[in-house]
Amino acid sequence: MERVPxxxxxxxxxxxxxxxxxxxxxxxxxxDLADELxxxxxxxxIIDITAVEIVDSFIGRMLTTIGSISRLFDAETVLxxxxxxxxxxxxxxxxxxxxxxxxxxxxxxxxxxxxxx
Amino acid sequence: MDVDGRNERMAAYxxxxxxxxxxxxxxxxxxxVRGRTSREEVRRELEDLYALIVRVLSGADEHAAGELTxxxxxxxxxxxxxxxxxxxxxxxxxxxxxxVYELVADAADLVPEFYSLSRMVDDLGxxxxxxxxxxxxxxxxxxxxxxxxxxxxVVRLWDGVIAVPLVGTLDSARTQLVMEKLxxxxxxxxxxxxxxxxxxxxxxxxxVAQHLLKTVSAARLLGAECTISGIRPQxxxxxxxxxxxxxxxxxxxxxxxxxxxxxxxxxxxxxxx
Numbered sequence: 001m002e003r004v005p006x007x008x009x010x011x012x013x014x015x016x017x018x019x020x021x022x023x024x025x026x027x028x029x030x031x032d033l034a035d036e037l038x039x040x041x042x043x044x045x046i047i048d049i050t051a052v053e054i055v056d057s058f059i060g061r062m063l064t065t066i067g068s069i070s071r072l073f074d075a076e077t078v079l080x081x082x083x084x085x086x087x088x089x090x091x092x093x094x095x096x097x098x099x100x101x102x103x104x105x106x107x108x109x110x111x112x113x114x115x116x117x
Numbered sequence: 118m119d120v121d122g123r124n125e126r127m128a129a130y131x132x133x134x135x136x137x138x139x140x141x142x143x144x145x146x147x148x149x150v151r152g153r154t155s156r157e158e159v160r161r162e163l164e165d166l167y168a169l170i171v172r173v174l175s176g177a178d179e180h181a182a183g184e185l186t187x188x189x190x191x192x193x194x195x196x197x198x199x200x201x202x203x204x205x206x207x208x209x210x211x212x213x214x215x216x217v218y219e220l221v222a223d224a225a226d227l228v229p230e231f232y233s234l235s236r237m238v239d240d241l242g243x244x245x246x247x248x249x250x251x252x253x254x255x256x257x258x259x260x261x262x263x264x265x266x267x268x269x270x271v272v273r274l275w276d277g278v279i280a281v282p283l284v285g286t287l288d289s290a291r292t293q294l295v296m297e298k299l300x301x302x303x304x305x306x307x308x309x310x311x312x313x314x315x316x317x318x319x320x321x322x323x324x325v326a327q328h329l330l331k332t333v334s335a336a337r338l339l340g341a342e343c344t345i346s347g348i349r350p351q352x353x354x355x356x357x358x359x360x361x362x363x364x365x366x367x368x369x370x371x372x373x374x375x376x377x378x379x380x381x382x383x384x385x386x387x388x389x390x
Contacts, residue, residue: 078340082338084304091331101340102340104309108340
């Protein structure tokens with residue numbers, strides 16, 4: 001099974017998803033991220049989904065779950081680089097990803113996190 | 118009497134009296150088009166048609182029927198584009214009967230032959246009408262596609278602020294296009310604030326509101342904030358009486374107010390020079 005790498009940059013964890021998301025991959029990512037947050041005490045998570053072309057309701061829900069988990073570790077999650085087609089799909093599915101902040105690109109995502117701290 | 122024999126005799130007759138029939142036919146058609154096409158042009162078109170009709174009637178040439186319908190379709194399409202009415206277009210073909218009838222009226226022995234020709238011309242007339250209406254439908258489809266393109270501009274108001282001025286009724290197809298264009302522009306320009314201006318939207322019902330809400334939430338997923346502006350008094354009353362909730366989406370009376378809000382959120386201030 002493919003794993004999504006989690007990079008720690010300062011007080012921020014950076015996750016860039018470059019593969020087709022399978023259900024197991026996302027569950028594994030959620031677990032890895034929780035471990036990493038506990039280990040590092042990071043205050044922010046940036047999830048870059050620029051390369052993600054297809055999402056379904058499960059993945060949409062998991063993204064919200066990841067946001068909720070991060071908040072328990074006092075870390076804010078910013079989802080960056082969503083493609084228009086993905087945004088339309090999520091809207092049609094009725095998912096507004098409450099609890100997760102969004103930004104157009106990684107740079108703006110970092111600005112949001114830095115503005116907070 | 119067999120049909121082929123009748124058709125062949127009619128073909129021979131038409132070939133012999135080519136000049137007289139085409140001349141009379143041209144007169145009748147020219148009277149109908151009322152100066153929108155020159156006599157020479159009409160004559161040229163009709164001579165082509167006439168030659169093809171004679172070839173079809175004589176039965177010698179199996180390609181003639183196909184060529185005739187193709188020529189007729191092309192003629193009908195150009196008539197439709199030039200703004201002729203369907204009657205005028207069809208009468209152009211039907212008047213061939215008048216032209217021939219005036220000539221064969223004296224010769225009683227040609228009546229069965231004339232009947233065959235008449236049947237054929239009727240079929241051609243119907244064919245004309247069909248080609249005419251399909252050409253018109255094509256024009257309408259092209260125009261609505263062009264309108265869809267025209268009616269959804271996305272404009273840049275400021276660095277990082279874009280606006281979509283919506284004009285006309287919003288339906289599902291249009292909202293989809295607006296949403297796609299707005300999101301694409303957000304990504305392409307890196308803007309983080311979008312203003313949807315509905316000054317030109319005559320009515321807002323639950324469906325339109327639903328479409329607007331979807332657009333706003335899709336833009337939010339990209340990380341851009343949306344403001345809805347240009348809500349007119351009647352529209353505001355309708356929205357309230359329908360019980361539509363815009364939730365935490367900012368709404369402003371005018372585009373100027375929305376721009377001011379966007380600038381303030383971007384940390385900018387407009388001051389006198």
